[in-house]
Amino acid sequence: MLDTSTENSFILVVDDTLTNLEIISEALTEAGFEVATAIDGKKALQKIQHRLPDLILLDVMMPVMDGFETCKHLKTHPETHDIPVIFMTAITDTDSKVEALSLGAVDYITKPFHKAEVLARISTHLQLRNLTKNLETRVVERTSELNRVLQDLQEYQLQLIQQEKMSVLGQLVAGLAHEINNPVSCIYGNLGHALSYFESMSHLIDLYQNYYPHPVTEIQNEISEMDLEYVRSDLPNLIFSMKEGIQRIRDMSRSLRIFSRSDTENKIQFDIHEGIDSTILILKHRLKGSENRADIEIKKHYGEVPLINCFPGQLNQVFMNILANAIDALDESFTSNQSSVINSEIIGIPQVLIQTMLSEDTNNVLIKIKDNGIGMLDEVQQKIFDNLFTTKPVGKGTGLGLSIARQIIVQKHEGKLEVNSAMGKGSEFIITIPID
Structure with missing residues (x-):
């Protein structure tokens, strides 16, 4: 009985004897196969270019191109390499059978044919081919699935690394920015008061010099020693420079908070x-x-x-x-x-x-x-x-x-x-x- 998985399979029969072609074609057609025929290897290869068969029954002794040569050609081309080839031969010597199998044939049938045997062997090899195809498909699918899983795992690992890195960095930088910001804000605010105090003291010195233009010698020596005029002119510049430096630190602190924001x-x-x-x-x-x-x-x-x-x-x-x-x-x-x-x-x-x-x-x-x-x-x-x-x-x-x-x-x-x-x-x- 023909396996349902092999029904409607396309089989190419290659034999230079018309009687053999008719007998085999009729038996295969009755069994539910779709059949094509060729009388030599060259014509068989031409037919294969139009449609690839699921299995080939190939006679050994043929004109133009014999079965061995035809099988060699089939097995050297990727598109026909996997098609099962069953040799049909009246030759019973072992060397011919070994050569047939060494060329890539999956089996051989000895003439004269026995219908049941032919159908059984064809059905077996078609099932094997279908199983092989299904296995290859499952391997490809499984490999693709494993690759997707591996890629997902790598991406998940990257997410964990990135989240942990940003979490640690964020906590560190945010804490650092907070610690910097407190003293910096204190210094920045006090610099304004320091400038205001200096301006008040400078005004007081102006008043003193206006009413007491000739102080005692000791005071005059101290004024000369400290270069009072230079100090009065340069101190505001120092305060402004410190204020700019503190502003840069404040900007850096703000940048750290922006960069590390959660x-x-x-x-x-x-x-x-x-x-x-x-x-x-x-x-x-x-x-x-x-x-x-x-x-x-x-x-x-x-x-x-x-x-x-x-x-x-x-x-x-x-x-x-x-x-x-x-x-x-x-x-x-x-x-x-x-x-x-x-x-x-x-x-x-x-x-x-x-x-x-x-x-x-x-x-x-x-x-x-x-x-x-x-x-x-x-x-x-x-x-x-x-x-x-x-x-x-x-x-x-x-x-x-x-x-x-x-x-x-x-x-x-x-x-x-x-x-x-x-x-x-x-x-x-x-x-x-x-x-x-």
Whole structure:
């Protein structure tokens, strides 16, 4: 009885004897198979080009192209390699059977045929092929499923790393900013009072000198020794300088609070320029020059962009990762041992250009961060966002920064993070974030 899984299978019968073709074709048709015939190997290969059979019955001794040659041809082509081939032969010597099997045939049938045997063997090999196909499909599906699970696990690990990192960093920076802010606010407020007190004392000195222009010798000597006029003229400048320094500390404290702000479960309105500026201020110490390069120049070209719905803390981390990488690239590019390979298009001053603008459809904000470093090779660009990929020496990088950055932009903000780079022409990262 024919297995239902093999019904309607397409079988190609190749034999140069018409009687054999008729007998086998009739038996296979009655059994529910779809049948095609060919009288030699060459014509069989021509028919296969139009439609691939599920199984081939192949005679050994044929003109033009015999069965062995035909089988060799079938097994050397990927599209026909897996088609089961059963040889039909009147030759009973063992060598011929061994050769047939060594060429890739799955079985052989000895002439004269026995209908039941032929149908049983065909049905068995069709079932085996179907099982093999199903197994291969399940392996592919299972492999794909495992790859998805692995990718999900890696992304989840990145989320945990990022959340833990931001949580610890946020607590540390927020606490530091709070501790700095208290004494700084005290100093900033008291400097105003100090200036007011000095002005009052200076007025009192003017009154004293007006009514007592000729004090005793000891007082005159002290005035001359301390250079009173210079002190009176310079002290306000000192107070203003201290006030400016304290203001810079206050700005840094504010930047730390902006950068480390905790994200809620929902997105909030945020000024990306404020986030970029706070990140630059935190990285300011890394912009200073060294014996290998000049100060890094930050050029900002901010467009008129609205507030965007986002997770500010996470977005600040993206700015930090990209800008820190740009500084690393400039450090590497402008060292003395790299100067010989830097393209002439790279100017002598290391620079980072930051641009913000609306997309053409005004639905997205574009943030472009470009350095004028040495750039990246194509193979590096293709892996730059991969988890744990890094070109930095051991201990200098984890390979997580850009991977986390892309996850934040793509998954958390439904945006895009792209890179354009060429050797000798620097690198540019382009962040696209929906406004709503």
